[in-house]
Each structure stands twice: as structure tokens, then as C-alpha cells.
Amino acid sequence: MGDAKISPRDAAELEACFAAHARDLFGFACALVRGDRALADDLVQSAFEAAARAWPTLRGLAEQQRQGWLRSTLANIAVSGFRRDAALTRRLPMIEVRYRQIPDDPPDRAFSSIALERCWRIIEGMPKRQYTAALLRWRLDMKEADIAAVLGIAENTVSAMLYRVRRTLITQLGPDHPFMGNDAEGAAS
Amino acid sequence: MRGGQETGPSSDDMALSRVYQEVTREQEARFAAGYDLAAGLDRYRTWLREGGEPPEWSADLAVIELYSAHYRSLVRLAAVLVRDTPTAEEVVQDAFIAMHDGWQRLKDSEKALAYLRQAVVNRSRSVLRHRLVVERNPQKPPPDMPSAEHGALTLLERSAVIAALRDLPGRQREAIVLRYYADLSEAEIAAAMKISRGAVKSHTARGMAALRAALEQES
Numbered sequence: 001m002g003d004a005k006i007s008p009r010d011a012a013e014l015e016a017c018f019a020a021h022a023r024d025l026f027g028f029a030c031a032l033v034r035g036d037r038a039l040a041d042d043l044v045q046s047a048f049e050a051a052a053r054a055w056p057t058l059r060g061l062a063e064q065q066r067q068g069w070l071r072s073t074l075a076n077i078a079v080s081g082f083r084r085d086a087a088l089t090r091r092l093p094m095i096e097v098r099y100r101q102i103p104d105d106p107p108d109r110a111f112s113s114i115a116l117e118r119c120w121r122i123i124e125g126m127p128k129r130q131y132t133a134a135l136l137r138w139r140l141d142m143k144e145a146d147i148a149a150v151l152g153i154a155e156n157t158v159s160a161m162l163y164r165v166r167r168t169l170i171t172q173l174g175p176d177h178p179f180m181g182n183d184a185e186g187a188a189s
Numbered sequence: 190m191r192g193g194q195e196t197g198p199s200s201d202d203m204a205l206s207r208v209y210q211e212v213t214r215e216q217e218a219r220f221a222a223g224y225d226l227a228a229g230l231d232r233y234r235t236w237l238r239e240g241g242e243p244p245e246w247s248a249d250l251a252v253i254e255l256y257s258a259h260y261r262s263l264v265r266l267a268a269v270l271v272r273d274t275p276t277a278e279e280v281v282q283d284a285f286i287a288m289h290d291g292w293q294r295l296k297d298s299e300k301a302l303a304y305l306r307q308a309v310v311n312r313s314r315s316v317l318r319h320r321l322v323v324e325r326n327p328q329k330p331p332p333d334m335p336s337a338e339h340g341a342l343t344l345l346e347r348s349a350v351i352a353a354l355r356d357l358p359g360r361q362r363e364a365i366v367l368r369y370y371a372d373l374s375e376a377e378i379a380a381a382m383k384i385s386r387g388a389v390k391s392h393t394a395r396g397m398a399a400l401r402a403a404l405e406q407e408s
Contacts, residue, residue, distance in 0.1 A: 011237045018233050019226065026229070027221030031213040035220070041229065048233055050254055057258055069257070076253045119212045138202070138209035166205065 010055050018048050025070055032078045034131050047074040079150050122172045133158055134165040252289045255301055263309055269366045270313035284308035306381045353403040361396030368393055
């Protein structure tokens with residue numbers, strides 16, 4: 001049962017895959033867990049352990065698809081750690097959603113790195129659950145109901161947390177917060 | 190910005206998404222630059238050498254992985270069998286939940302996938318059986334209009350092949366879908382349908398002949 005050895009050929013390929021993707025994946029993981037490098041390290045390791053089990057499928061994929069698979073698997077593992085006790089049945093549909101929607105193409109670069117750096121300081125300084133809820137919502141594109149299920153909290157609580165994150169960003173960034181200008185009709189009042 | 194709005198409008202959401210995408214992208218790159226690749230690789234290499242397969246490959250994680258990798262292909266398979274996508278999704282999710290419950294007996298992804306396929310086929314069959322009962326009941330109109338808005342299949346559903354496929358007897362349709370659509374081997378089909386390889390051959394051959402006839406008639 002659990003003792004299937006990995007063939008030397010697969011092991012060599014997996015090492016190459018690790019060397020090619022681990023760095024990027026570590027960065028992704030750090031952002032997910034608010035800069036906790038030790039945890040990010042473990043997540044990277046877990047994602048590649050999963051890759052070893054799925055290698056028959058993965059080795060046939062293009063590099064970029066493989067990267068997508070690794071990122072979504074890592075996000076799945078991280079998120080299943082966030083969750084308190086949501087039933088599996090409720091988690092299944094959103095796992096699919098998450099898998100599908102992790103965005104890969106960078107949008108046009110529009111904000112200055114100074115503004116981005118300031119944003120990050122504020123985001124990073126948020127209470128952990130707010131940080132996580134906001135990241136799931138706006139980085140991984142999850143719906144509020146799904147976030148509620150993953151974190152094992154009420155949907156209202158999620159809405160309230162997201163609202164607070166929004167307020168924090170707006171008040172702390174002051175008049176030059178980067179999402180004001182792009183969006184004059186929707187955001188100004 | 191305005192005061193007491195609890196649920197932001199989607200334009201606000203979109204703006205925040207952009208901020209988050211850009212902020213995290215920048216931070217990811219910064220974190221990535223500080224990664225100790227040698228140490229990570231070393232740890233992974235040790236794990237690989239010690240034989241992989243950690244004991245804590247829990248049912249949860251297994252299901253998540255299999256789900257990520259195979260959910261959509263299984264839904265497509267079920268959708269061709271039951272002829273509508275929402276039902277197909279239900280069938281597949283049920284199959285995953287059953288697999289999760291029975292994980293102690295499976296414990297390996299090859300077996301689990303075979304199990305999932307078989308569960309999908311079985312459950313699709315019972316859906317069809319149930320529908321037959323409903324269709325025989327004259328009060329209700331036959332529910333055979335697939336809900337068209339389910340992107341994945343609409344293209345396929347339009348094609349004449351799928352239309353012809355729908356008119357085939359159940360076993361022939363299953364055999365053909367598994368063979369040419371899910372790309373399974375004869376042995377895998379036999380296992381999924383719980384019939385002999387010879388029976389797979391004959392179902393496939395007869396199904397193909399019927400399809401050919403139907404398509405020729407059409408053109």
C-alpha cells in the first residue's frame with residue numbers, strides 16, 4: 001500500500017521540476033500565509049509531495065500548466081489548513097472554482113511600486129483572519145459564501161471582515177489610494 | 190468613499206482585485222528572491238529517496254488532489270451519459286464523496302480513479318433509470334432539454350455526433366463514450382462497466398455502426 005517507491009527516472013524528473021518551480025511557488029506561498037516562511041517552506045514541500053503522487057499525469061503537461069497545477073494544489077493545501085471544520089461536501093465545489101480561477105496573466109502595470117509597497121505594509125499588518133479572507137476574496141477570486149465555508153465562519157462575518165479591510169485600506173492610504181482613480185463612477189460619491 | 194455600505198459594488202471589488210493581484214505579485218517576487226532553493230531541494234531529494242508516500246496522505250488531501258486533476262473530465266463523461274451538466278456535476282460530486290468515505294480501501298490514486306469512473310458510470314445509470322420512470326409518467330413532460338447555459342458542453346451538444354449518440358441504447362452509448370471520449374482502454378471500460386472485454390467490443394462495434402448509419406442519413 002503506502003510503500004510504492006518512486007522510480008529513479010521519476011525522481012530525477014521531479015527534482016528538475018522542483019528546481020524549476022520551487023522559487024516561484026515559495027513566493028506564492030509566502031503571500032498566502034502572510035510571510036510565514038517556515039510554513040511556506042512546508043507548503044512547498046507538500047505541494048511537491050503531491051506532485052510526486054500525481055507525476056504520471058503531470059509529466060505530460062506543459063511547463064506552464066504544471067506551474068498552474070502546483071500553485072492551485074498549494075493553495076488547496078494552504079486553504080484546507082485555514083479551514084476549521086467545514087464539511088468536505090461543502091468544500092468540493094469551491095475547490096474546483098479555485099482551481100479554475102487562479103489568475104496567471106499579470107494585468108497591465110498601473111500602480112507605482114511605492115504605492116504597492118505601502119499597500120502591502122497595510123495588508124500585511126492586518127489581523128490574520130482579515131488578511132486571509134481578503135486574500136481569498138481578491139487574490140484567489142473566491143466568493144464570500146465559499147470563504148465562509150473554508151474558514152468555518154458565518155458569511156456575515158466574512159462580509160464584515162472584508163468591509164473592514166476595505167475601510168482600512170482606504171483610510172490608511174489616504175487620498176491617493178490606487179483604486180480610486182480608475183473607477184471614478186463606481187467608487188466616488 | 191461612501192459610508193455605511195456593507196457589501197461593496199462589483200466595481201469596488203474589481204478595483205480591490207487589481208490592487209491585490211498587483212500587490213501580491215510584487216511581494217511574491219520579493220519573497221521568491223529570498224528563497225533558499227538549495228535547502229528546499231535537499232529536503233525534497235531526501236524525501237524522494239526515502240520512498241515518498243508520506244503516511245499522512247489523508248482522504249481529504251487525496252480527494253482534493255484527484256478533484257483538481259479529474260473533476261472536469263469526469264463531469265464531461267457524466268454529462269454525455271446523463272445529457273445535462275447540472276445532473277452530471279451532482280453525479281460526479283456524489284462519486285467523490287463516496288470515494289472519500291471509502292478511502293481506507295483505496296489509498297492509491299490509480300485505483301481511486303478507476304473507482305471514480307465506475308461510480309460515475311453507475312450513478313449515471315441510476316439517473317437514467319430514474320428518468321425513465323419519470324418519463325413513463327404521463328403527467329410530466331420529458332425533461333430532456335439540457336440547460337444550455339452550461340458552457341462546457343454546449344459546443345458539443347450542438348454537434349450531430351452527440352445527437353446521434355443520444356439515440357443509441359444505453360450500453361452502446363456508454364461503451365463509445367468511455368472508449369472515444371474518455372479515452373479508456375478496453376480493459377478499463379470493462380472494469381468501469383462491469384462487463385467482459387468481449388462485451389465491450391461488441392457494444393462498441395454495434396454502437397459505431399449505428400452512429401455511422403445515423404450520421405449518413407443526416408448528411
